[in-house]
Amino acid sequence: MRTPIRILILATIVMLVGVGSASARISNAPGDEITNGAQLYDRWYALPGISTPDGNNPIWERQATNTRSGADTWRCSECHGWDYKGSEGMYASGSHATGFPNVMKLATSMSNAEIVSHLKGSKDPSHDFSKYLDDTNLEKLARFLKEDLIDDSSSVDPITLKVTAGDAVHGKQLFETTCANCHGEDGKLLVFRTEGVNEYIGSVAKRDPYRFLHRTRFGVAGTEMPIGRELGWKPSDGVDVLAYAQSLPTGTEKEPVANAGAGSKSSPAMGGPQGGILGGMLTGISVLFGMFGMSAFFLFGLVVIGILIVWALRKRN
Ligand code: HEC
Numbered sequence: 418m419r420t421p422i423r424i425l426i427l428a429t430i431v432m433l434v435g436v437g438s439a440s441a442r443i444s445n446a447p448g449d450e451i452t453n454g455a456q457l458y459d460r461w462y463a464l465p466g467i468s469t470p471d472g473n474n475p476i477w478e479r480q481a482t483n484t485r486s487g488a489d490t491w492r493c494s495e496c497h498g499w500d501y502k503g504s505e506g507m508y509a510s511g512s513h514a515t516g517f518p519n520v521m522k523l524a525t526s527m528s529n530a531e532i533v534s535h536l537k538g539s540k541d542p543s544h545d546f547s548k549y550l551d552d553t554n555l556e557k558l559a560r561f562l563k564e565d566l567i568d569d570s571s572s573v574d575p576i577t578l579k580v581t582a583g584d585a586v587h588g589k590q591l592f593e594t595t596c597a598n599c600h601g602e603d604g605k606l607l608v609f610r611t612e613g614v615n616e617y618i619g620s621v622a623k624r625d626p627y628r629f630l631h632r633t634r635f636g637v638a639g640t641e642m643p644i645g646r647e648l649g650w651k652p653s654d655g656v657d658v659l660a661y662a663q664s665l666p667t668g669t670e671k672e673p674v675a676n677a678g679a680g681s682k683s684s685p686a687m688g689g690p691q692g693g694i695l696g697g698m699l700t701g702i703s704v705l706f707g708m709f710g711m712s713a714f715f716l717f718g719l720v721v722i723g724i725l726i727v728w729a730l731r732k733r734n
């Protein structure tokens with residue numbers, strides 16, 4: 418007789434927890450493990466409560482092609498790529514190339530526990546993140562790697578980086594309803610500083626489509642940006658937004674104008690700044706002369722008055 422009651426209570430609890438977590442998801446709670454794991458993959462030390470590592474990752478010295486240093490060398494994304502394919506993906510060449518492996522492939526044959534233990538350095542003591550990330554965070558990373566890596570290589574041309582299979586019209590709708598209020602209709606309202614260069618949504622979409630997809634789907638740690646995955650977006654929704662974002666201005670369109678500006682600045686530079694200096698000197702000289710002139714005039718006036726007085730006094734005599 419007691420067991421049905423127990424079951425009833427248990428079922429109620431399960432239901433309540435279920436409803437609780439469902440609503441947590443809808444309200445974009447930071448508790449979503451996979452989203453969290455994806456943000457850890459991006460830049461784990463950007464998440465609250467995690468300290469930034471010192472120096473270079475010890476594995477970094479096994480390569481010399483990627484010359485970045487410091488905290489970047491600790492990001493999973495820097496070694497394994499935004500497409501998760503490491504040396505077999507976009508980072509096969511270019512300034513980010515390291516030769517480090519494809520985790521999309523490796524993770525499929527590993528269990529969550531094996532991934533966590535690898536992240537604690539069980540196989541390679543240098544690949545140990547346990548000093549910075551606790552078990553909960555390592556488990557989130559494992560879940561992300563096991564459950565939500567999306568292979569977009571069939572939607573993005575490997576050479577031109579253009580979306581080959583995406584619905585830009587649908588992407589425009591999504592962009593205008595969810596992104597434009599922060600990034601602007603043309604994507605230029607928010608400026609990203611990437612390695613010393615100003616970038617916009619349009620430039621990131623064209624130059625680094627996989628990073629664009631990862632961040633559109635999973636958000637950017639430390640920002641209020643909406644998270645596609647938690648809005649219920651399908652992988653194809655991300656690709657559609659990317660397709661549209663690739664048509665947005667990159668800022669380089671402005672370069673001819675900027676160059677013209679620089680040109681018109683540099684052509685008078687032959688006489689311009691010199692003229693400026695000369696002009697300055699002339700102004701200085703004329704001010705000096707002016708001052709001398711004024712005082713000379715004043716002295717002259719005094720002398721004249723003196724002469725007049727002397728002359729008047731003499732006349733009296
Ligand atoms: C400095 C570069 C570097 C960084 C940063 C890095 N990895 Fe790795 N990773 C490697 C290399 C090299 C290997 C292969 C050799 C080894 O296991 O150490 C590897 C292997 C792996 C493997 C496969 C393990 C296996 O048994 O085959 C997984 C999974 C992995 N990394 C996940 C991650 C995650 C998650 C992060 C972020 C917390 C991360 N890596 C950060 C370089 C890096």
Ligand code: HEC
Pocket residue numbers: 591592595596597598599600607608609610611616618621628629630632633637640641642643645658
């Ligand atoms: C609440 C404001 C807000 C909204 C809405 C928003 N973003 Fe963002 N987004 C940001 C902020 C803030 C950053 C980080 C800027 C920085 O790093 O300087 C950012 C960064 C990004 C980046 C990373 C750029 C890079 O350099 O890697 C991408 C991609 C991006 N947003 C895409 C989108 C897309 C697509 C949408 C719509 C689905 C969107 N954002 C909606 C605020 C927003």
